[in-house]
Amino acid sequence: MNYIIGAFKPASNISITFSDEKTRKKVPLKKENGQTVMVPLFQSQENIVGQISVEPVQGKKIEHNGIKIELLGQIEMYFDRGNFYDFTSLVRELDVPGEIYERKTYPFEFSTVEMPYETYNGVNVRLRYVLKVTISRGYAGSIMEYQDFVVRNYSPSPPINNSIKMEVGIEDCLHIEFEYNKSKYHLKDVIIGKIYFLLVRIKLKNMDLEIRRRESTGSGANTHVETETLAKFELMDGAPVRGESIPIRLFLSPYELTPTHRNINNKFSVKYYFNLVLVDEEDRRYFKQQEITIYRLEETS
């Protein structure tokens, strides 16, 4: 197989390496082809330093009109496939037009790069960061190589973090009061709370707490909204009586959450909600949705 593929191989091997490759933390990233690869992790304002090496295929030379490396921050809408919107684009020229006969390396450096948005892989939208090396050629077409990396930005604990407390119900039928200890949770947080049954005139069967993600992309008439239920956590089994109070303790760590993203470059938003669902014996569902904020807490280690 490799042998056959080899026939269509480009005329050169291009590799991109980071100078702190060995020590830098790597995280999994799902590629378009469904494979997961480990890629380096950065945060905003970091220096992205490394080198690329270009090695012509044995016995051939590369004629080129110049070599450059770009750092791109792209937003890709799936319904608008192929159209990338670059919100960040930095370029470093690495070589003037010429010929390469043997392996050649070029160091590069992007200092204190502003990367305000996190890498995000959603249902309809993707935000990616990528290093793109281009060897420009005339008639043969340019040779390009990409290296993805992930950006995550951390926040400190919010100074104000009120609990969510609310009394809801259906008149003369069901009155509950629920309380979640915070309105802002970090990704490894635990939700503590309780549901207090003030009035129960229907025969309930169970109660779940769902965590839902609402991803909205585009704007105006072209807005696409996709809602996923990431967690369905059963809080109660059976029919409570009036005065009963049911505890909530839900660990967020097992779920694949991201921080809340609000209006990223006017292209998309990702919001999180708690959805408290009560189901009665006739499978009628009663629910109450509450938006929460999820943030990435600076890891102290």
Place this chain on the structure above:
Amino acid sequence: MISDGVEDEEKWLAAAITGLQTELLLHASRSGLEQSQRCPKILRSDALRTSDFTPFPHKYYELYMRAFDELRKLEMFFKEETRRGCSIIDLYELVQHAGNILPRLYLLCTVGSVYIKSKEAPAKDVLKDLVEMCRGIQHPVRGLFLRSYLSQISRDKLPDIGSEYEGDADTVTDAVEFVLQNFTENEQTLGADATSAIDLSGLQGPAREKERREKERSELRDLVGKNLHVLSQIEGVDLDMYRDTVLPRILEQVVNCKDELAQYYLMDCVIEAQVDMPIAGAVTLYSSLLTFTLHVHPDRLDYVDQILGACVKKLSGKGKLDDSRATKQIVALLSAPLEKYNDIETALKLSNYPRVMEHLDDGTNKVMAGVIIQSIIKNRTHISTADKVEALFELIKGLIKDSDEKLHDEIDEEDFNEEQNSVARLIQMLYNNDPEEMLKIICTVRKYILTGGPKRLPFTVPPLIFNSLKLVRRLQSQEENAAGEEVAPTPKKIFPILNQTIEALSAVPVPELALRLYLQCAEAANDCDLEPVAYEFFTQAYILYEEEISDSRAQVTAVHLIIGTLQRMHVFGVENRDTLTHKATGYSAKLLKKPDQCRAVYACSHLFWVDDSDSIKDGERVLLCLKRALRIANAAQQMSNATRGSSGSVTLFIEILNKYLYFFEKGNSEISVSVIQGLIELITTEMHSENMTPDPAADAFFASTLRYIQFQKQKEGALGAKYEPIKA
């Protein structure tokens, strides 16, 4: 689905068990934290969560028992993990990732148990957390089983005194708090469950249904009971704590739980899961439990009896109590139903009541019996059947007979009399309108009192005799109606019983009393026209007189009683009457003191002259009696002269004069004016004689007798004319 339930149940159970084993074995076979992280996901479809089980709670029980075994293995696995260096705190969090609540909580309890053992956190905190989290299960059966699992798994880990999990000062309170909260939670779900289980099983065939319901009930009870049992094993729970903290909380639950069946389970559990405390404490507990039950369920005698039953069980083998505190509490325990119902009949239905009483020492037993009798008397309770009487006498037998053991005890006579008087009052109160039942009552009472011994019989026999005579009187008036019915009690049947009963007094002996009773019976027999019976009673009375009554004063009284009774008898034929009369006059003449002789003899005159009987009007023999009386009076006076130097009172003469006047008035032709006149003069002379000691009473007596004569003289018609010749 329910109609052909048996088969379905089996299938369901088999499927559920297979499912469960697969799931849990997956856990157990894995190793390493990495794998155990998947546990919650595997358990997502845990069989215990199945919702199909509701029709078959007992199948669920079986399933639970299997699951319990599997969870034990899992516990071992978790323990193994921690030994390999896996943090227990991480494990504790990890199992909480499970999305489905039931498997999550089973896992949490299991890990929790390992957590406590690791001592990385205070036992009380872990336990508190577990109980709190278990609130998520509001489904009755599933909740019941889960909490039962929790109580099972934590039973050896309570922060009790002396336990290795003991913490700071409040530990026992914490332990109790834990169990109680667990219990409370359990409890609240039980009510709904009991009804649903029963409703559904009610759809099945009736034959199997009862059996199955019983089984389910005992299984569920077993679960709840485990909680209380754990509670009872906490060392630090002493009586005060149990009484002030634990019991009220449990009872509160019993009240709050509206379902009857559930309440029944609970009462059972409370009773069965008895704290191992001193008897006094246990009895205190029963006592308050009983008061509570009476208050909440006055209509449920079975609860009351159950509590008493449990108390009996507790006391069994302990014999009579010598602990005064315990004794006091038992009295309170036994008094409560009486006070509540104001009706001993209710207490008589409590089969365990007398069994509790047996544990009282004799003194207290008597006091208690007294309380019972007082209650009956106060409330005028109508004890109307022989069975109830039997039960009642069984209760108060402390008063009815001597206990076997003690004879050495000094008994205060006054107290004893009071006791026996109350028993007597009780016997008088027994009544049933139906003669047949009444006779049974009498026989029952008789059976008991005859065991009473010589000291009690004089108190108990008379009321029984009189109560029986009441029956006789009733029958005597109805006799015509009852004629022909062989089974119905008749006086004829009753009298022999009475005879034998009175005979029992000979052992005492109290001949005077027995004599009176014989005479009473004779009179009743007379009214029933039963001559031989009446004669027999008289014979008995005479025998007693002759053989037993030797005191002269008693003889006087007895003779007068005999004469009085005999005078009223109309049933005797001439021969029998003669015999008896002859005997009576004979007794009279042989009395020791002359005045007594005199009075008895003149009283005998009435035996020959019965006003409303034409056949008994023997004027001659009346006169003979009176003359004989005069002779005796004369002799008495002479004796007085000889011994004291002064003549005795003329009172006897005046009394005899009055007798003369009576028979004179009644038309006895043997009594002439001259005889009366002579007697008046004799008395007048005597009264004026020199050596006569003045006797104002005799003077007044004589004066009023003369006034009577004057009064009669003034009357119009035959009577006035009859008196006319007498000069006063």
